[in-house]
Amino acid sequence: MSPTPRTTAQRYPERVTYDRDAVHAILDEALAVHVGFATDEGPVVIPTLHMREGDRLVLHGSAFGRFMGTAAGGAPLCVTATLIDGVILGRASSHHSAAYRSVMVFGQASPVEDEQERADLLARIVESVIPGRLSGPHAARRPSVAEAHYTAVLTMPIEEFSMKVRAGFARDEPKDDEVAAWAGHIPLTVTPGTPVPDAITGTRFPAPVYDPAVHRFRQDS
Structure with a gap:
């Protein structure tokens, strides 16, 4: 994809990519996105679980909420996904930063009107978070x-987008070489905990297990 005025980086353009496969990978790994839009009362940003299917995003929310009502009406949206991979420490406080991978997608969303199609898409959203959750014994x-x-579903084409990546170490300056402070990169990872059963099901059924290959819990059949 060629950059547009909205996706052209003003700072550190060397960190930006427009590679569609790389953007898809971030959207697939992220469990949630933030959706920004304008209202008469001012800008609003809503977090929500999502799913990517091919070249489109699938978003959902209350059919009676402001988010779905505004977005379904064709309002311009900015959808972002951010993965924090670590913190970057320099010898000067002004050079501290974060290691991250982030995606921005601009566009408009369309409501899914057919309720059976909405139900099917909602099921697929669940499956995208917990593969195998809706199949097996x-x-x-x-x-x-x-x-x-009662639940609205929107689809949004992934057409205008950019991805920005910050990695490596701090950009320390020679004037700070004598500062007696550690500098480097502290990696951060999402570590899933042990599933906790509710009082009704207890231990009668197998719990999901984490699959690091897909960054998701998986429900074994």
Whole structure:
């Protein structure tokens, strides 16, 4: 994709990429995105779980909420996903930073009107977070058409986007070489805890297990 005025970096353009596969990988790894849009009362940013299917994002929320009502009406959206990979320490405080991978997607979303299609997409969102959750002998119940009536689903094409990556070490200056402070990179990772069963199911059924290959919990059949 060629950059647009909105996706052209003003600072550190060498950190920006427009590679579609790299952008897809970030959107797939991130568990949630933040959706920004303008309202009569001012700008609003809403966090939400999402799913990528091919070259589109699938977003969901209350059918009666401000987010879905505004977005479904064709409001311009900015969807962001950010993965924090660590903190970067320099010998000068002004050179401290974060290691991150972030994606911005601009565009407009379209509502999914058919309730059966919405129910199917809601099921696929669950599956994207917990692969295998809705299949096998210990599957959770799938969303019903009646439940889809209360949950709106939007699809948004991934057409105008950019990805920015910050890695490596601080850009210390020679004047700070004599500062007696440690400098380097402290990696951060998401570490899943042990699943905690509720009082009803207890230990009668197998719990999901974390699969680091896909950065998701997986429900074994």
